[in-house]
Amino acid sequence: MKRASLIALMLIGTFSAAPAAQAVDYPLPPAGSRLVGQNQAWTVQEGDKNLQAIARRFDTAAMLILEANNTIAPVPKPGTRIIIPTQLLLPDAPREGIIVNLAELRLYYYPPGENSVQVYPIGIGQEGLETPVMETRIGQKIPNPTWTPTAGIRQRSLARGVTLPAVVPAGPNNPLGRFALRLAYGNGEYLIHGTSAPDSVGLRVSSGCIRMNAPDIKALFAQVRTGTPVKIINEPVKYSVEPDGTRYVEVHRPLSAEETQNVQTMPYTLPAGFTQFKESQGVDRARVEQALYRRAGYPVSVSAGRQPVASGSGVATPEGS
Known part of the structure; x- marks a missing residue:
């Protein structure tokens, strides 16, 4: 939607050179479980130039922070207390190779x-x-x-008054960064790569490729081999029945096809089995509807007869907050 595009421009426009954190590495949960991690809290510091700087500190996406905090400004004031959404449900996909969920702006790698x-x-x-x-x-x-x-890229750049060279050589100013992984799809035009514009990571700004922070693509590049399976999905809604019986729903704002669409209210396709999950015994349907409406981007308990955890409570507090 227009507001989302404006936010993206504001996030990119306020550059921060803060170093990126390394990948968030989660131990796999036991069989039958998909819940990993714990949300964290952060108090915005004077040196936090924008949400991108904060996102790099925790190696997450600025748009995920926007989802989790709903009304936060793209450039939050120092002293603002925010939730960092580092608790999540693993995608409903085989735990092998690379899984990309476009709707949540995350790449999962299973070594x-x-x-x-x-x-x-x-x-x-x-x-x-x-x-x-x-x-x-x-x-x-x-x-x-x-x-x-x-x-196409050349034409769009010309429309902005930028004339691109025929070839950009390797180096720190190369838009692909230092490392690229070519996907065996189509004519090989899609890459997972680094970027010379770190504030673009966590946003919808590429021509179809997948961009990563420099330390992240370096780490991923060093581990994966040619032939590693890659599955790219677009699932804004995830759900789980955990081994202890707790039910969770994690809802992200869907990807809009046009800037004018409101991602907070536009409909999305629910995953297979979700209706049965919602109607099953042990699920509080009102909480499910609230989660679908709120679209907070992190797991929410929807178990019937259990007191839900209040927003912001039970959150780990990093040093310095």
């Missing part, structure tokens, strides 16, 4: 032979240039990539 999952924030395709849903694999690993702008 083979390890009982853990690494979660990274990503930037994805903008309206009209969406990153496609797909099942593919890593087709090529490209260190120090060069960048050849496509005709």
